[in-house]
Amino acid sequence: xxxxxxxxxxxxxxxxxxxxxxxxxxxxxxxxxxxxxxxxxxxxxxxxxxxxxxxxxxxxxxxxxxxxxxxxxxxxxxxxxxxxxxxxxxxxxxxxxxxxxxxxxxxxxxxxxxxxxxxxxxxxxxxxxxxxxxxxxxxxxxxxxxxxxxxxxxxxxxxxxxxxxxxxxxxxxxxxxxxxxxxxxxxxxxxxxxxxxxxxxxxxxxxxxxxxxxxxxxxxxxxxxxxxxxxxxxxxxxxxxxxxxxxxxxxxxxxxxxxxxxxxxxxxxxxxxxxxxxxxxxxxxxxxxxxxxxxxxxxxxxxxxxxxxxxxxxxxxxxxxxxxxxxxxxxxxxxxxxxxxxxxxxxxxxxxxxxxxxxxxxxxxxxxxxxxxxxxxxxxxxxxxxxxxxxxxxxxxxxxxxxxxxxxxxxxxxxxxxxxxxxxxxxxxxxxxxxxxxxxxxxxxxxxxxxxxxxxxxxxxxxxxxxxxxxxxxxxxxxxxxxxxxxxxxxxxxxxxxxxxxxxxxxxxxxxxxxxxxxxxxxxxxxxxxxxxxxxxxxxxxxxxxxxxxxxxxxxxxxxxxxxxxxxxxxxxxxxxxxxxxxxxxxxxxxxxxxxxxxxxxxxxxxxxxxxxxxxxxxxxxxxxxxxxxxxxxxxxxxxxxxxxxxxxxxxxxxxxxxxxxxxxxxxxxxxxxxxxxxxxxxxxxxxxxxxxxxxxxxxxxxxxxxxxxxxxxxxxxxxxxxxxxxxxxxxxxxxxxxxxxxxxxxxxxxxxxxxxxxxxxxxxxxxxxxxxxxxxxxxxxxxxxxxxxxxxxxxxxxxxxxxxxxxxxxxxxxxxxxxxxxxxxxxxxxxxxxxxxxxxxxxxxxxxxxxxxxxxxxxxxxxxxxx
Numbered sequence: 001x002x003x004x005x006x007x008x009x010x011x012x013x014x015x016x017x018x019x020x021x022x023x024x025x026x027x028x029x030x031x032x033x034x035x036x037x038x039x040x041x042x043x044x045x046x047x048x049x050x051x052x053x054x055x056x057x058x059x060x061x062x063x064x065x066x067x068x069x070x071x072x073x074x075x076x077x078x079x080x081x082x083x084x085x086x087x088x089x090x091x092x093x094x095x096x097x098x099x100x101x102x103x104x105x106x107x108x109x110x111x112x113x114x115x116x117x118x119x120x121x122x123x124x125x126x127x128x129x130x131x132x133x134x135x136x137x138x139x140x141x142x143x144x145x146x147x148x149x150x151x152x153x154x155x156x157x158x159x160x161x162x163x164x165x166x167x168x169x170x171x172x173x174x175x176x177x178x179x180x181x182x183x184x185x186x187x188x189x190x191x192x193x194x195x196x197x198x199x200x201x202x203x204x205x206x207x208x209x210x211x212x213x214x215x216x217x218x219x220x221x222x223x224x225x226x227x228x229x230x231x232x233x234x235x236x237x238x239x240x241x242x243x244x245x246x247x248x249x250x251x252x253x254x255x256x257x258x259x260x261x262x263x264x265x266x267x268x269x270x271x272x273x274x275x276x277x278x279x280x281x282x283x284x285x286x287x288x289x290x291x292x293x294x295x296x297x298x299x300x301x302x303x304x305x306x307x308x309x310x311x312x313x314x315x316x317x318x319x320x321x322x323x324x325x326x327x328x329x330x331x332x333x334x335x336x337x338x339x340x341x342x343x344x345x346x347x348x349x350x351x352x353x354x355x356x357x358x359x360x361x362x363x364x365x366x367x368x369x370x371x372x373x374x375x376x377x378x379x380x381x382x383x384x385x386x387x388x389x390x391x392x393x394x395x396x397x398x399x400x401x402x403x404x405x406x407x408x409x410x411x412x413x414x415x416x417x418x419x420x421x422x423x424x425x426x427x428x429x430x431x432x433x434x435x436x437x438x439x440x441x442x443x444x445x446x447x448x449x450x451x452x453x454x455x456x457x458x459x460x461x462x463x464x465x466x467x468x469x470x471x472x473x474x475x476x477x478x479x480x481x482x483x484x485x486x487x488x489x490x491x492x493x494x495x496x497x498x499x500x501x502x503x504x505x506x507x508x509x510x511x512x513x514x515x516x517x518x519x520x521x522x523x524x525x526x527x528x529x530x531x532x533x534x535x536x537x538x539x540x541x542x543x544x545x546x547x548x549x550x551x552x553x554x555x556x557x558x559x560x561x562x563x564x565x566x567x568x569x570x571x572x573x574x575x576x577x578x579x580x581x582x583x584x585x586x587x588x589x590x591x592x593x594x595x596x597x598x599x600x601x602x603x604x605x606x607x608x609x610x611x612x613x614x615x616x617x618x619x620x621x622x623x624x625x626x627x628x629x630x631x632x633x634x635x636x637x638x639x640x641x642x643x644x645x646x647x648x649x650x651x652x653x654x655x656x657x658x659x660x661x662x663x664x665x666x667x668x669x670x671x672x673x674x675x676x677x678x679x680x681x682x683x684x685x686x687x688x689x690x691x692x693x694x695x696x697x698x699x700x701x702x703x704x705x706x707x708x709x710x711x712x713x714x715x716x717x718x719x720x721x722x723x724x725x726x727x728x729x730x731x732x733x734x735x736x737x738x739x740x741x742x743x744x745x746x747x748x749x750x751x752x753x754x755x756x757x758x759x760x761x762x763x764x765x766x767x768x769x770x771x772x773x774x775x776x777x778x779x780x781x782x783x784x785x786x787x788x789x790x791x792x793x794x795x796x797x798x799x800x801x802x803x804x805x806x807x808x809x810x811x812x813x814x815x816x817x818x819x820x821x822x823x824x825x826x827x828x829x830x831x832x833x834x835x836x837x838x839x840x841x842x843x844x845x846x847x848x849x850x851x852x853x854x855x856x857x858x859x860x861x862x863x864x865x866x867x868x
Contacts (some may be wrong), residue, residue: 005205005233007074008226012208013854014847015198018055018067026057028063031126037068045073045193045687049848051198058101071195078555081686083577085631087620094315111613130339132156176357193670193843196850205233206241209538213255214462216247216862217292220551221696223858227251231258244271247462247865249283250293257287260310268313275317278329278337280361284314285340294549300339304673311344318346319353327356327362337363399425407432410440413449422455427465431472434508435501458519462862467544470516473509481599484747489695492550492560492719496743520758521790523864530836532813533764533820534828537775538565539757540750541713542824542841545857551718552704555670555692556841558716559756559857561748564824565714566638567690567783569673574634575684576653577696578667580626586664587656588625588695590632592617594646597710602646604730615648616640620683629666633683635674642709650741651708652721654728655700655865667695669704693718701728706741717744759860760839761824763792767820773800774809774823781805802828821852 004259009015036058037621038048048056056064076082108829118644120129120140129138133148188719209230212223219227231254233425234241246252252274259267260354273280283293289304291297314593332336341360350357360366399418403425406415412433419433420427426433432485437447451786458466483499486492506851541563551560551564558564566572591606594617607622616637623630653669670683670692676681721733721740730737745752764771769784782804784793796802811829819836821828826844835851839860846852 005201005229006070006206007077007197008203008229009204010071010074010195011078012856013198013204013841014194014573015201015204016052016071016195017198017201018052018059018081019063021057021058021060024058025083026054027060027064027606028180029058029061030057032640033061033064033068037064037071039126040068040072041075041195041688044072044081045078046075046195049194049196051199052195055197063194076686078692078693079689080575080577080670081684081689083579083631083666085575085577085684086120086683087631087633087683113341141218165349169800173306194609194845194848196848202233205230209234209241210243211859211862213243213246213251214862214865215251216865217545218250219250220548220553220557222255222551222553222557223548227254231255236262238267238270244273246274249277249280253280253287254295256284257293258457264307264310265613268309271313272320275314275697278318278321278326279282280334281314282330282333282336285343286336294488294490295333295336300336303339303343306343309665312349313357315344315346315349315353315714316775318356323355323358323486326372327359328361329452329661330359331398394718399490406705407436409582410436412437412440413684416447416449416453420453420457423460424455424462424465426457427461427469427715430512431504434473434504434512438502438504438508443557446508451511451515454515455519455658458515459522460866462866463861464517464546466519466756466864467754468546470513470520470758471544471752472515473504473516475749475752476506476752476799477752478504479503482746484743486547488549490550491699492547493699494551494740494744495721495723496739496747517762517794518791519763519768520864521794523866524759524763525790526867527763527767527863530820531773531817532770533760533768533822534772534814535757535760535764535774535822536824537773537826539760539822541565542756542857544754544756544861546757548858550697552688552696553694554718557858558691558718559854560716560718561717561744561753563713563750564716564746566707566714567673570638571674571676572636572638572675572707573684573688574636574651574669574671575631576633576667576669577629577631578626579629579665580659581663581665582627584659585625585661585662586655588626588632588667589654589729590619590623590634590654590669591652591654591730592634592636593652593734594641594649595648595650595738595741596645597647599648599742601730601738604711604734608729608731613644614640616644631683636707638712647710648741649709650703650737651705651707652729652730652737653695653702653704654733656728658700658724658728659700660700661695661702661750662697662699664695669693669695669702671705691716698722701733703737703740706745708745715745715748717741719744743754756822756839756857759864760820761797762768762794763820763822763863765797768788771797772813773797778806779809781807797853821846 001550002582009017034053037056041047056067057068073082111117120138120143129140130144132139132144139150144156149156208226210226212219212230215223230268242255242259246255256267256271256274259270271284274283279295283295285303286295286301286305287293288306289301289312291301310840337360341364346353346357346360351844399422402413403418406412406418413563415429415433416426419429433447433450437444450492461765479502480498481501481503482496484494486494543559544559546561547560574590574592576588576590578586578588589607590614593601593606594612596602599794603609603612605617605619607619610619610621611617618635619630620633623632636649651669651671655661671690672688673690674688691705695702697720699722701723703717703719703721703723705717708714719740721736723733765784769781773780773782780800782793782797782802784790809828814828814831814834816833817836819834821836821838821840823838823840823846826838826840828844828846830845830848832849832851834849834854837855838849838852839855839857840846847854
């Protein structure tokens with residue numbers, strides 16, 4: 001998807017950039033044109049705020065046409081409405097045949113009437129052929145002896161096909177299929193999203209750039225695209241926007257490489273202050289060479305030549321690091337560093353930067369007796385130096401190996417002493433530490449050596465490891481549990497295995513969880529006070545974002561693993577669009593697999609079975625190529641599916657002929673809500689689109705979501721399933737799909753992972769004495785007593801206990817308030833006098849409030865960053 005700055009502001013902040021005419025008043029000639037634009041926006045689910053309406057009204061008719069056309073195009077790009085979407089069967093879903101083979105039979109019968117010399121599909125001889133029912137194949141009388149078709153093995157119900165009612169397939173729609181009336185364009189329950197005027201686009205862009213640079217987790221592909229746009233539009237004076245610290249090292253490398261390409265001499269002084277590890281240098285070299293600096297490539301890329309000033313600066317940065325730490329760091333990416341040495345030439349400056357040369361000697365396994373700097377390097381201050389394999393080489397005893405050796409012998413105090421020097425690694429290994437302690441001392445409480453050092457160590461831990469440890473330790477877990485892992489990579493994949501180990505008792509994990517909760521409250525208190533906090537109960541289903549590097553670009557940034565309530569709409573319409581490269585046939589298939597409560601496959605709806613049950617799931621028809629783009633749909637009757645015995649619906653996109661998604665010019669999937677069967681403004685109604693997901697990566701099977709039909713929840717998975725060889729469909733992968741879906745739902749069980757509700761509650765407890773929690777149509781109000789500790793107040797909020805007043809929501813409670821709001825949807829009324837901070841997943845009227853600072857889920861996590 002091409003993205004410019006205007007599209008970025010529209011997507012991230014619902015801001016519209018309007019070219020202005022200084023001193024101009026409303027242009028009466030534009031009145032009708034503005035009304036037409038508002039009508040087109042309403043069909044897409046958007047409306048204008050008063051300042052934006054006034055700005056558009058001041059434009060001339062020609063300028064308004066240009067601005068409006070560009071705005072509609074950008075909105076269509078976000079929702080997927082920029083493409084033409086035509087289902088294979090016109091009149092979908094009502095006119096899709098219950099058995100597609102019946103349609104084939106009817107057509108073959110029609111051909112048979114018009115062409116008498118058709119050959120048999122089995123023996124290929126010209127003979128008297130019949131149309132077999134239900135498969136529709138043309139077989140001669142000599143070849144179909146039994147009750148099965150010899151070509152496909154289908155059990156036959158008849159030989160001669162009856163002429164079926166002809167159904168619309170391609171071409172014009174039947175006369176009785178009319179465009180929806182204006183009244184039917186807007187389904188019941190549809191809501192309008194506000195578009196706001198970008199008063200100072202440059203300042204808004206600068207604020208977005210600052211948020212991305214302050215992120216504490218790796219950027220998603222969409223955020224990386226946005227970062228590139230923002231850097232292109234940033235001022236040449238990087239001192240005005242470049243922070244001293246960029247927490248995510250990949251982001252830091254991207255920014256520094258961009259600045260080096262712009263102004264090499266002017267950026268060099270900023271390198272030394274921002275390179276803290278040897279891997280920072282390697283990432284910068286990759287970014288300088290135009291390679292994603294995540295170090296995830298299967299083979300180290302060929303690097304771009306480095307000018308001498310930059311070479312000296314990078315070698316100086318390496319030389320300033322402790323030699324043992326730098327060498328160990330470089331050994332983690334040995335092959336990549338060997339390639340980096342080809343452009344850095346470390347031995348050319350071996351006397352000026354001896355530590356850098358020594359680190360490369362470790363990486364290369366240099367025979368020091370044959371090296372001109374060998375004698376000096378043999379005396380280098382490394383943990384282990386000397387003969388190795390009969391030749392003089394420098395070797396390093398790594399930090400990880402020393403920790404593993406301590407844990408293998410049950411030396412938990414020794415492991416704690418080592419890990420205390422690396423707080424992030426300590427947080428990642430907390431569960432391992434505690435379980436090792438429990439295995440060697442089953443009746444002992446929490447390790448005595450851990451609790452004294454943990455508070456200070458936690459102060460220096462980034463939010464990702466901190467929340468990961470909290471989610472891992474907070475909930476009771478069974479022995480030998482099934483665990484899910486997400487390998488680092490450009491494609492979102494996962495694998496699961498049984499973790500053969502005993503569960504931790506609460507007596508060991510509870511004290512550690514209490515310390516983590518105290519640290520979260522301490523960090524939350526550093527962002528000022530609010531008059532009140534307003535939270536949604538359903539935030540408990542939103543997972544705290546952690547693995548965003550491989551997240552797909554999407555309309556709504558839902559963290560992977562989030563569990564959300566299904567809309568009240570009667571039906572969901574799934575959609576899939578793709579465009580194949582020139583000269584390559586690509587057959588994608590939108591499919592749904594249905595499982596019972598024990599994950600046994602109960603049915604499917606795909607290209608092999610267009611109708612499931614009593615039309616509770618209907619497929620629009622199978623396109624097998626898309627030279628000009630193709631779209632497939634599946635309509636799901638949620639109540640009907642549940643009544644028919646299906647518990648789970650797993651949505652899958654297959655590349656049938658084994659073409660990876662990243663080879664396609666354009667491909668996306670998603671779903672929309674319908675208030676009644678078939679009621680929408682066209683097959684794909686942009687205002688009803690709830691989520692849209694780009695298909696990308698070296699994958700051929702995508703699983704975007706899992707629907708729990710009994711609980712009426714959907715889990716956003718955004719995952720890919722491995723598969724090669726083509727002929728991908730539900731029947732081939734049904735067992736693996738069921739296992740994956742079961743593991744994912746178990747892994748993201750509410751309460752077993754850190755959620756946005758944990759962050760919102762910590763913020764509310766630490767920054768205000770009045771907290772409102774909305775659940776359904778009621779609001780519960782909690783007050784902190786004057787002498788109540790913040791930790792106790794936070795515990796009451798988490799457990800929903802203590803004195804509480806419950807009643808309907810009163811909109812005046814937000815009037816003239818400075819508030820913290822964390823909502824599932826911004827469906828509260830706009831309040832001009834309200835100021836503060838807002839996180840919301842879905843848009844709503846509250847977005848029109850000008851005094852609110854909008855946060856994304858990743859921004860909310862960033863507020864819990866450690867002190868610099």
